Amino acid sequence: MKRTLMLVALLGGSAVAQAAQTGVLTIRFLDVGQGDAVLITAPEGQSMLYDGGRSQPRMRTLLQQYGVKSLALVAASHADADHITGLVPAIELFKPKLFLNNGLAANTNIFGKLTATAARVGTQGLLASGRVINLGSVKVTVLPPPVGMPKNDQNLNSVGLLIEYGTFKALMTGDSETAETQGWLKAYPSPFLGPVDVYKSIHHGAANGDNLPWLTAVRPKNVVVSVGPNNYGHPTEKALGLYRQAGATIWRTDQQGTITVQVQPGGEYTVTAGKAGTGAPVRPTGPVPALPRTVPVPAQPPAPADTSYPNCAAVRAAGKAPLLRGQLGYRAGLDRDGDGRACE
Amino acid sequence: MAEEREELGVSYVVVDGIEGRMARVELPDGGTEDWRLASLPSGVQEGDVIRIDVQAGDVEIKIDHEETDRRHALGQRQLDALNAGTPDGDINL
Numbered sequence: 001m002k003r004t005l006m007l008v009a010l011l012g013g014s015a016v017a018q019a020a021q022t023g024v025l026t027i028r029f030l031d032v033g034q035g036d037a038v039l040i041t042a043p044e045g046q047s048m049l050y051d052g053g054r055s056q057p058r059m060r061t062l063l064q065q066y067g068v069k070s071l072a073l074v075a076a077s078h079a080d081a082d083h084i085t086g087l088v089p090a091i092e093l094f095k096p097k098l099f100l101n102n103g104l105a106a107n108t109n110i111f112g113k114l115t116a117t118a119a120r121v122g123t124q125g126l127l128a129s130g131r132v133i134n135l136g137s138v139k140v141t142v143l144p145p146p147v148g149m150p151k152n153d154q155n156l157n158s159v160g161l162l163i164e165y166g167t168f169k170a171l172m173t174g175d176s177e178t179a180e181t182q183g184w185l186k187a188y189p190s191p192f193l194g195p196v197d198v199y200k201s202i203h204h205g206a207a208n209g210d211n212l213p214w215l216t217a218v219r220p221k222n223v224v225v226s227v228g229p230n231n232y233g234h235p236t237e238k239a240l241g242l243y244r245q246a247g248a249t250i251w252r253t254d255q256q257g258t259i260t261v262q263v264q265p266g267g268e269y270t271v272t273a274g275k276a277g278t279g280a281p282v283r284p285t286g287p288v289p290a291l292p293r294t295v296p297v298p299a300q301p302p303a304p305a306d307t308s309y310p311n312c313a314a315v316r317a318a319g320k321a322p323l324l325r326g327q328l329g330y331r332a333g334l335d336r337d338g339d340g341r342a343c344e
Numbered sequence: 345m346a347e348e349r350e351e352l353g354v355s356y357v358v359v360d361g362i363e364g365r366m367a368r369v370e371l372p373d374g375g376t377e378d379w380r381l382a383s384l385p386s387g388v389q390e391g392d393v394i395r396i397d398v399q400a401g402d403v404e405i406k407i408d409h410e411e412t413d414r415r416h417a418l419g420q421r422q423l424d425a426l427n428a429g430t431p432d433g434d435i436n437l
Contacts, residue, residue, distance in 0.1 A: 072437040105419030115422040125426030132434040232363035
């Protein structure tokens, strides 16, 4: 126990290089603001990125910050911009062997840029199907969209991943909604799905994602909500209530920064959190179940549901100038030179 | 002082996602913004291309179904080509 706790103290909170540690699987739920991005590194050093968040510069910074040297595979749970934008620089930088996707194109320019970049660097598309990807000694099972999902709905065609290492399980299912989770419940036996040690909250804690029948099967011990300032009310009280009802510890990237999971060969794991590079406090929960997993989410006022400034005078009056593209309240009308910095 | 008005002409935005009463749109410069769903044409769906025409202070905004279909077909062709060599079976990395 003492050794494990020391390990936690040494590993947590700092911008640890991504170099593989002997026998340790590392999963980082990256702090990308409102969006998803999960960096997974096998004990043998192979890495993959599941979603890339909504900002190319931010992803570049994070990949550098965590010392990523290579990516074997990138995956898009689905084609929404807050999941795929950061995959573009990831592919440019590391030319991964494979790009896992749901096979449904989006109309956006960023999606076109993603496929063009993959084609240019020689990354092979990998249509999601029920197969296993062995990332070194880590078993990654692909959960393709169930049969019958409408092809014009990206969320309902999210690609899921089940990650297993020893007795450890992690599950992530993009922005899927109830119809898709119902399909998965029919396709997979309950013991296959759960219990999972770490679970990525569906759709940043939206009201139309996680639901009771699904969470009853998944039985998450830790839920990571990947979320940032947003106008959508994410995470919703409904979703947070479901996670509490499941008895899960809730982790939030908007409040705690990047959430890091370190898994030992047998499956024993620790979860830590901290703003990258700040040496922020560590919140160990493991080893599980030797230590209590009740880590309260810090009480902070929720992000405003909507922030809109009529003009730059209002932005300056609020002390928010300059507003950067992607920040709450930014809009092109306030950014006269279009350089991404409004009300300079 | 009167604010300088700039004529924009025709521009296109793409509805990347709909989140409740908000729509996340991709702007011509590649950035994204959240717009109120009510500010977009009735019946708008994810993936729709919106044509915005600003002339002499008048704004016309509508779903451009033709452009939507064109972009979708192009994007799907590119993705299909990328996936064409998808390997079979389990994969070792």
